[in-house]
Amino acid sequence: MRLAVLFLALLPLPALAASKAETEAQFRQWLVSDFWPQAKAGGISRAHFDAAFAGIKLNWDLPDLVLPGQPPKDEKQDQAEFASPGAYFSEKRLADLAAAGRTLASVHAATLRRIEKTYGVPGPIVLAIWGRETGYGRAKIPHPIIEVLATKAFLSRRPELFRKELVAALHILDSGDIKEADMRGSWAGAMGQPQFLPTSFLQYAVDFDGDGRRDIWNSVPDVLASIANYLSKKGWQRGRDWGTEVRLPQTVSCALEGPDRARPTSQWISDGVARASGKDFAANEAKREAMILVPAGRSGPAFLVTPNFYVLKEYNNSDLYALFIGNLADRIGSGGSAFRAPFGDVGHMLRSDVLTIQKRLEAKGYDIGKADGLAGYKTRRSIGEWQQKSGLKPTCFPDPAMKGRI
Known part of the structure; x- marks a missing residue:
């Protein structure tokens, strides 16, 4: 038995482990030779740069990584959006979030009134986004943002996007709003309780509690006001509902x-x-x-x-x-309830099948928006227009039989 253990110990490391070690070395070189010039051009000092990346390693547990020299894996085409849309609206989840939201509306009533006066966005809308994004701050926000963004900037399908977000994250650290150890977010790089990307933080996060820091991780007034400011800057019309x-x-x-x-x-x-x-x-x-x-x-x-x-x-x-x-x-x-009309048992399609329908409609001159396998409003109405012209009752939604008829 001892000889067998010794024999196994003398075997070469698995190829994957070796490739990870090599990739880590490439990553360290990339930080210095490729990313540092971009960060410097973006106004980051070398001292802050070195401090931010001291001890940073790639996070191999993140999804959607692309190893150097390997082609990206095909995206999964069977997506929940194309089962019935009704599956998105879990009644239990909505009821639970609504009950918690009504309690929080009372707890934070003064703050929400001040937010609506400042930004024009009703308190229930702000609370609903807070609840949907992180369960009113109760959801675990597990990942160090610099680690996530650095990994994605080096190993993702969209490196330029994450390099831009990584520079923005360094600016946030420079601002003193949050310490690096407390700057946490999702596996996709969305930060804090409102789930802002770093560039959104720089544009829309606000200090609403007056402590001199924009803290979307720990300060409820800052979280709620930052959501409202985002919606206001995006064009929310004061005095109107959704x-x-x-x-x-x-x-x-x-x-x-x-x-x-x-x-x-x-x-x-x-x-x-x-x-x-x-x-x-x-x-x-x-x-x-x-x-x-x-x-x-x-x-x-x-x-x-x-x-x-x-x-x-x-x-x-x-x-x-x-x-x-x-x-x-x-x-x-306002005491709202579930939608009165039910969602039918529709969908159950692969995105690739929806994409085929889109391309065939596009070839016939219909404006389906983007051919991406996602049935947005332009695709839905193009389906309805095609059905009308074909003498069919318009349903304005893709179904499997449609693929063979268009």
């Missing part, structure tokens, strides 16, 4: 979806669009433009949204994310 669920009559085409097909609310009402709750639209919305949104086409709830809905998408470019925030905010602030 939107509301509606009943969309068959006489109104689902292909009318999208921000570029906005109409005054009064015109939508004239066409038969009504709030799902049965309540009237606010009188001051009559002349203001609003847009139809059908995230599952005719197989799910429909919404009439304001430009503020698209501001929410600036935080995370997803219709479902923005709807989640809007619905959660309603539950926190």
Whole structure:
């Protein structure tokens, strides 16, 4: 037995371990020869640079790494967005977040009033984003940001993006807002309780508690005000909501979806669009433009949204994310509930199949937006327009049979 152990100890290290050691050495050389000139050009001093990277090593546990000399792995094409969109709206999760959000709305009422007065963004919207991003600060934020960004800048699919974020992170350390040991975030480099990338922190983070530091890791006033400032700078319209669920009559085409097909609310009402709750639209919305949104086409709830809905998408470019925030905010602030219309059992498609549908529609002259396997509003309405021209009942949502018919 002892001879066997000795024999194993004398074997060469596995190839992977050797490649990691070699890559670590390349990484240290890259920091000095490639990244330091970029950091210097960005205004970082050598002393701060050396301090930030003292002892930094690659984090091999991060996803989506690309080893030097190896091609990137194919992206997974089976994504949750193309099961039914309804799967995104876990009733238990929404109810739990809403209950916690109502408690926090009371605890932080004075701060939220001051935030709304300053930035024009309602407290329930700010709380909903805080809750969705990090569970009101309760979620574990595990990763040292400099380590994450340095690893991604050297070994990711998008090195230029992460190099820019890494320079921004060094500026944050220079500012004294946070110590490196406390500067933690997600595996993708999003920091603190609002999940800001470093460049967003530099643009939108604010010191709202007056202690001289923008602390989105530990200060609730700074966290909430930074979220509100972000939305304000992205164009949030003071005094307007995000939107509301509606009943969309068959006489109104689902292909009318999208921000570029906005109409005054009064015109939508004239066409038969009504709030799902049965309540009237606010009188001051009559002349203001609003847009139809059908995230599952005719197989799910429909919404009439304001430009503020698209501001929410600036935080995370997803219709479902923005709807989640809007619905959660309603539950926190005005006793809102689950959507009245159910999501149908639609989807269950690979992104590659949606991509095929997009490319075929594009070849026929339809503007599907970006051919990426994601059924955004331009893809949905192009499907509806194609269905109408083909004598089919418009559903405005991809399905497997469509792939063979277009």
